[in-house]
Amino acid sequence: MRYKSQSVAYWYFAVAMALFGLQLVFGLLSAAKYLGPDPLLYILPFDVTKVIHTNLLIVWVLTGFMGATYWMVPDESRTELYSTRLAYIQLGLWTAMGVTAIIGYLFRYGTGNKLLEQPLPHKIVIVICMLIFLYNIGMTIKKSGRFTTTEGVLLLGLASAAVLYIPALLHYENYTVSIYYRWWTIHLWVEGVWEMIQGGFLAYLLIRLSGADREVMDKWLYVIVGLVFIAGILGTAHHYYWVGVPSYWLPIGGFFSALEPVALVGMAMYAYYAMRRSGLAHPNNLALHWTIGSAVFTLFGAGLLGFAHTFPSVNKWTHGTLITAMHGHAAFYGAYAMIIMAMITYALPSLTRGRSEDSNSLGYWAFWLQLAGMFGMTLSFATAGIGQVYLERILGLGYLDTQLKIQIHFLMLVATGSIFAVGVGLFIYDFFRLPPRLSVDRDDPALSTQAVR
């Protein structure tokens, strides 16, 4: 850590990790309910555990993005943050928003609109936090006068994420129209601007970890952003097929969704070539694992598994089945959970005391157990989903009877989910086991290995 104010990232990461842990508790609870019967039917029914599971994901991933940005921007712009006080106020507000939202969900206090369940007061606090955040980062860059492409892409991604949240604040009388604009927020986040954010972090990490040439990275980054948006914006159509829109959305969705993996292939290639070109000279090998891992797992989860069911003629049969859960879990984990863990793993030796850059075996266990667990979960959802599509959608067996026949895959889901949880548990333990470092001091390993580029 070369700038004292970077230490605010530690607290953002700490909140993100705590919420990540909580997310898994509600995930495992939800998975167990698939096995049934449910002893918590009237205490904590599935709709409550599920809404908490998905909302915790959104909150912790955004917390991680913010923390990672507060870490990266001083490094890139070579300056202290504009205001650490604002950053702490923002974190306090944000965490209070997240925690009260979760408590509210326990009592069904929410909008009941998928993934946008946050009540209006919470949505307003989200917007306020975003504005504080963008102001703080913007002023930091303005103060320094040094604005890199990596920062530019990251900032544009974060600012667009805030803008795209606006449709979520509005009220729609027609349910179809409300679905139409819900995807402006959700789809254009995860298959648009969040990918920009991921690309920005990826470029930063590759430049720092593998010493990749900044000029080359910048070009790659632009190409990837172009590819993400040319496919991603019109790819929104794959959410529109069956909700009551004009029929031209079907061929548009089929074509542009098929293009969506191209950007992800580019991202994986660029990560791999950066590693090949400059070797593995950086001692923080574990961070490189997470970085390359994120690029590759995104290609698998978001690219390949997304492509597997976005053609209208396929989606007609798979829409609304566990096939979607298969794609959702692998995509979110690879693209967003892993890139944040990459940033954390990269920053942690500087953010905590007594941690060497040569990553410990605990960190590797956490990495591989998570990967194995998530791969297994993806396969469980996939096999359950394929069974469901054939039995329920094609043969016409009733929903409930079908679910009974695919029970074995839910057992597999709980088993592999538990392996994943152990991996995450190790990561969280590794994060918290050493005390934070809140000042710039000489024994910071990063100061000796981190070349300034």
Add this chain to the structure above:
Amino acid sequence: MNRRQTRLFAIGSTALATIVFVGLTIDSHRQFPELTNADTITPAVTRGKDVWHEYNCINCHTLFGEGAYYAPDLTKIAQHRGEPYLTAFLKDPSQFYDEQRHRRLMPNQDLDDEEIASLIAFFEWVANVDNQGWPPRPILVAGSSIPGTSMTLAQQDASGPGSTDETLPPGSRPVSEEDDPVALGDALFNSATPTCSACHSIAPGVNLAGPSLAGIASRAEQIIGSEEYQGDADSVEAYIRESIVAPSAYLFPGEMYSANGTSFMPTTYAESLTSEQVDQLVAYLSTFK
């Protein structure tokens, strides 16, 4: 490509995609009123939408295939099940599904009558939205479009207890006019609209939306001999005919089959089937001793 060109590519492709997307959005808005029958969005439908949101339904069920995957899709539910059934179900789901058997049960939401009526109005609106013909075939909550596939392995075992030749999947052989009325009734059981086999199984103990028809002949004898029976039938054949054309003449016990003295079974067969066809069905069903 140099850095400037790649940047131009990023900005240009984003701008282009955005322009096309906004244009299509404007056109979609032009078509939404017709596609979604916006003129039928009554206050009750809007209220039903609010009930749907208030009770967080979407985090178990799907609507238009969107939501969670823990409970059945409800896009066309108002076309599959009538208002009396849906009302009775929403009053107490545990009357219709058993958590031990299905391993899953909808918790009772304690909805009041106004909420239930609005929710059903909302489902009616949803079911009529022009959504490109999705789902391509009906998504059933329970039971099966293909009789037998929802049975356990033991039930499928043709040599098992209670099996007869008639429990083999019907429709497995084609029928013609010369065939025995029983065979014609067998085919009709799976082809009449709405199809009988969607709600009635002929396998013992397999109760779907309607009671199993296995053993209906012996049961009919007992029913018409009992004091509760208020109908006009004096024979097994007459009883089955009456059950088809006037379903509420005798109410089969169980809250999942009727409410307020009205059977949930469609009353359309008296008109949609010819007298000859009803005879064939009676012939077929009265073989189940």
